[in-house]
Amino acid sequence: MGNVIDIVAQRAYTQLVPTRVNATIVDVARSAGVSVSTVSKVINARYGVSERTAEHVRRVIAELGYESSLGARSLRSQRTGVLGVLVAEFEPFSTELLKGLGQAAEGSGYELLAYSGRIGPDPRYGWELRSLARLSGTLIDGAVLVTPTVSDPDYRIPVVALDPHAGSSSMPTIDSDSLTGAELAVNYLLSLGHRRIAMLAGRPDLNSAQLREAGYRRALQAAGIPVDPTLIEIGGFRPDSATAPARALLDRPDRPTAVFAANDLTAIRTIEVANELGLRVPEDLSVVGFDDVPDASQFRTPLTTIAQPLYQMGRLAMETLLRLLEGAELEESHLTLATTLVVRESTAPVPSR
Amino acid sequence: MGNVIDIVAQRAYTQLVPTRVNATIVDVARSAGVSVSTVSKVINARYGVSERTAEHVRRVIAELGYESSLGARSLRSQRTGVLGVLVAEFEPFSTELLKGLGQAAEGSGYELLAYSGRIGPDPRYGWELRSLARLSGTLIDGAVLVTPTVSDPDYRIPVVALDPHAGSSSMPTIDSDSLTGAELAVNYLLSLGHRRIAMLAGRPDLNSAQLREAGYRRALQAAGIPVDPTLIEIGGFRPDSATAPARALLDRPDRPTAVFAANDLTAIRTIEVANELGLRVPEDLSVVGFDDVPDASQFRTPLTTIAQPLYQMGRLAMETLLRLLEGAELEESHLTLATTLVVRESTAPVPSR
DNA sequence: CTGTTAGCGCCTTCAA
DNA sequence: TTGAAGGCGCTAACAG
Numbered sequence: 001m002g003n004v005i006d007i008v009a010q011r012a013y014t015q016l017v018p019t020r021v022n023a024t025i026v027d028v029a030r031s032a033g034v035s036v037s038t039v040s041k042v043i044n045a046r047y048g049v050s051e052r053t054a055e056h057v058r059r060v061i062a063e064l065g066y067e068s069s070l071g072a073r074s075l076r077s078q079r080t081g082v083l084g085v086l087v088a089e090f091e092p093f094s095t096e097l098l099k100g101l102g103q104a105a106e107g108s109g110y111e112l113l114a115y116s117g118r119i120g121p122d123p124r125y126g127w128e129l130r131s132l133a134r135l136s137g138t139l140i141d142g143a144v145l146v147t148p149t150v151s152d153p154d155y156r157i158p159v160v161a162l163d164p165h166a167g168s169s170s171m172p173t174i175d176s177d178s179l180t181g182a183e184l185a186v187n188y189l190l191s192l193g194h195r196r197i198a199m200l201a202g203r204p205d206l207n208s209a210q211l212r213e214a215g216y217r218r219a220l221q222a223a224g225i226p227v228d229p230t231l232i233e234i235g236g237f238r239p240d241s242a243t244a245p246a247r248a249l250l251d252r253p254d255r256p257t258a259v260f261a262a263n264d265l266t267a268i269r270t271i272e273v274a275n276e277l278g279l280r281v282p283e284d285l286s287v288v289g290f291d292d293v294p295d296a297s298q299f300r301t302p303l304t305t306i307a308q309p310l311y312q313m314g315r316l317a318m319e320t321l322l323r324l325l326e327g328a329e330l331e332e333s334h335l336t337l338a339t340t341l342v343v344r345e346s347t348a349p350v351p352s353r
Numbered sequence: 354m355g356n357v358i359d360i361v362a363q364r365a366y367t368q369l370v371p372t373r374v375n376a377t378i379v380d381v382a383r384s385a386g387v388s389v390s391t392v393s394k395v396i397n398a399r400y401g402v403s404e405r406t407a408e409h410v411r412r413v414i415a416e417l418g419y420e421s422s423l424g425a426r427s428l429r430s431q432r433t434g435v436l437g438v439l440v441a442e443f444e445p446f447s448t449e450l451l452k453g454l455g456q457a458a459e460g461s462g463y464e465l466l467a468y469s470g471r472i473g474p475d476p477r478y479g480w481e482l483r484s485l486a487r488l489s490g491t492l493i494d495g496a497v498l499v500t501p502t503v504s505d506p507d508y509r510i511p512v513v514a515l516d517p518h519a520g521s522s523s524m525p526t527i528d529s530d531s532l533t534g535a536e537l538a539v540n541y542l543l544s545l546g547h548r549r550i551a552m553l554a555g556r557p558d559l560n561s562a563q564l565r566e567a568g569y570r571r572a573l574q575a576a577g578i579p580v581d582p583t584l585i586e587i588g589g590f591r592p593d594s595a596t597a598p599a600r601a602l603l604d605r606p607d608r609p610t611a612v613f614a615a616n617d618l619t620a621i622r623t624i625e626v627a628n629e630l631g632l633r634v635p636e637d638l639s640v641v642g643f644d645d646v647p648d649a650s651q652f653r654t655p656l657t658t659i660a661q662p663l664y665q666m667g668r669l670a671m672e673t674l675l676r677l678l679e680g681a682e683l684e685e686s687h688l689t690l691a692t693t694l695v696v697r698e699s700t701a702p703v704p705s706r
Numbered sequence: 707c708t709g710t711t712a713g714c715g716c717c718t719t720c721a722a
Numbered sequence: 723t724t725g726a727a728g729g730c731g732c733t734a735a736c737a738g
Contacts, residue, residue: 022486022508024715035725040717048723067486071424072715075730090455090465095448102443102469112443114467116455133375133420138731139492155375294647377731388709393733401707425731428714491715 023064032060074138084140085114086131092293094146100314126150144317158324162317165206173334174317178208181306181339182215185260185288190223193350194258198249200235202262212262235266242266246273257350264289264296282348302344376417385413427491437493438467439484445646447499453667479503497670511677515670518559526687527670531561534659534692535568538613538641546703547611551602553588555615565615588619595619599626610703617642617649635701655697662690
């Protein structure tokens with residue numbers, strides 16, 4: 001009975017406000033015959049509401065299928081119960097981290113909001129600052145920044161950097177050992193007899209890319225092989241930006257017998273370019289990547305690569321953030337996980353001439 | 354000069370409102386010496402501001418690193434430029450879709466917000482209704498629902514269902530052919546000589562699970578093999594819920610020689626359980642999964658499975674949503690993509706006794 | 707061209 | 723125990 005009346009009232013009201021079909025706290029209050037603030041108290045389990053009233057309000061909330069608007073609520077209250085994962089885009093690397101982040105958040109009582117924002121108008125600020133500014137203080141209680149390129153965003157919510165591309169930072173940080181990983185990669189190629197080893201580097205402005213190039217140089221020098229600067233091209237971490245430099249590396253008479261790429265996506269692109277040029281991998285050319293994203297093993301030429309423990313890194317980052325949220329003080333914690341060599345089918349001993 | 358003063362003012366103001374360090378539109382207005390509404394007009398490129406003023410305001414915005422709060426803005430304006438991807442959790446399946454969704458959104462001008470919400474207090478409503486209610490109308494202009502279990506959420510923003518688990522729906526829908534895929538899987542096992550083929554089914558309340566079981570039954574019947582009900586256990590799509598039923602299937606004297614699992618995660622779990630019981634896969638037991646998530650090929654026993662074109666499905670869903678946002682009318686569009694058999698190393702001819 | 711005013715949905719004092 | 727009033731940051735009328 002009361003049911004029918006409520007629903008009719010709801011319908012009529014909806015028609016008056018045609019742009020929204022969602023019930024608001026006002027609808028609940030009206031339908032329950034109480035004030036808005038009483039409903040708010042019930043929702044947030046505040047004191048000062050009789051159990052009888054509270055029960056009635058809860059029933060109306062259920063009937064109307066009411067859920068508080070995250071946007072509106074966050075405007076007023078300090079806490080939203082939502083944690084942000086800020087990424088530049090949803091590609092294999094960030095989504096792999098996302099699984100670990102999600103797993104670690106499970107059971108914490110927090111919900112996860114992964115945000116892939118555009119770059120702001122001012123390129124000095126990276127996408128992460130823009131996203132942080134848009135979400136922090138309002139929508140999210142804390143954030144994990146995935147591969148941020150700035151080191152010290154000064155925001156009031158706890159923030160953890162995951163695989164930061166900038167140098168040292170005051171944020172708690174989780175990353176993996178790029179330097180040793182790169183040495184591992186090049187040493188493996190050396191062990192296969194390669195001597196002309198090229199590098200498809202990352203972005204020179206990013207710390208992780210610098211470390212991978214440093215590892216490349218160091219391994220060569222340790223083997224007594226002089227570094228040939230013409231054998232280093234900038235691939236920029238992205239397939240599209242890697243095409244031309246990969247071709248430059250491979251389309252020359254004294255081409256290298258092996259390429260170490262700064263990440264898997266550009267390594268895969270390198271193999272594609274090699275194939276276009278009529279080169280077989282690994283018979284004519286060995287290629288090693290970095291990251292071990294799922295695509296590396298799924299590619300038609302399964303990629304030999306340096307594995308970052310992405311899932312673990314995600315877990316650790318979220319656990320760190322949760323600890324920060326509990327009030328722990330660990331501002332200077334920088335955790336670097338070990339990288340490992342994963343041998344697949346994109347590498348082979350150097351072809352004999 | 355003005356700079357220093359501004360910064361000092363900013364600091365003083367910040368101290369008055371210590372919970373927020375982010376600049377607000379009020380800070381910008383104050384610092385630029387104009388009204389809040391003028392700043393708003395500049396931000397939203399509305400008419401009625403002199404270029405001189407606009408330029409000045411833009412400079413102040415840049416100096417302060419101001420970005421409008423997504424939460425506050427969405428409360429007032431119809432459009433936020435953000436699209437939602439609503440998932441139950443970030444696991445291999447949804448993150449794979451996310452890559453396609455993200456790729457298709459690129460260049461559209463929209464930003465992406467992937468939200469993994471908890472289940473609400475009322476279990477009758479799924480997580481997707483709760484998330485929709487929290488975000489729609491305010492934070493997002495449109496949404497893709499990933500594996501929703503309800504068929505007709507009635508919200509005012511355009512919504513596309515991706516791999517819906519409920520039956521037919523009035524929403525535009527993208528999914529793949531579960532029935533044929535299951536037949537493919539079982540027919541392949543039959544071709545290997547298997548006759549005692551078990552099924553680790555999904556959730557009986559979900560349409561996709563029902564279709565996979567129907568395909569299993571149909572393939573057996575077509576081969577003239579009676580369906581043995583004791584060979585069908587409910588695995589529930591999740592590794593944790595699949596452990597016991599997998600064990601029940603394998604820990605019996607007349608155990609099956611092959612298992613078809615309703616998805617990859619439970620197929621992998623089945624292999625793990627088999628190994629614990631001392632069974633080798635595929636020598637003693639063949640296992641086929643469904644989905645072809647990255648984990649399937651990366652598992653130590655690479656999984657034979659039915660591939661859903663997840664990336665493509667993501668792309669299509671986003672393209673559909675974007676078209677809806679442009680005002681296209683395609684409410685009754687249901688797109689079902691073909692599934693394919695991917696043979697890896699978890700299947701072998703039936704062992705001779 | 708600019709500023710004032712009135713809310714969006716919600717939470718939080720503060721009176722009643 | 724309840725409700726009225728104010729305001730979070732922002733946009734959209736409407737005045738000036």
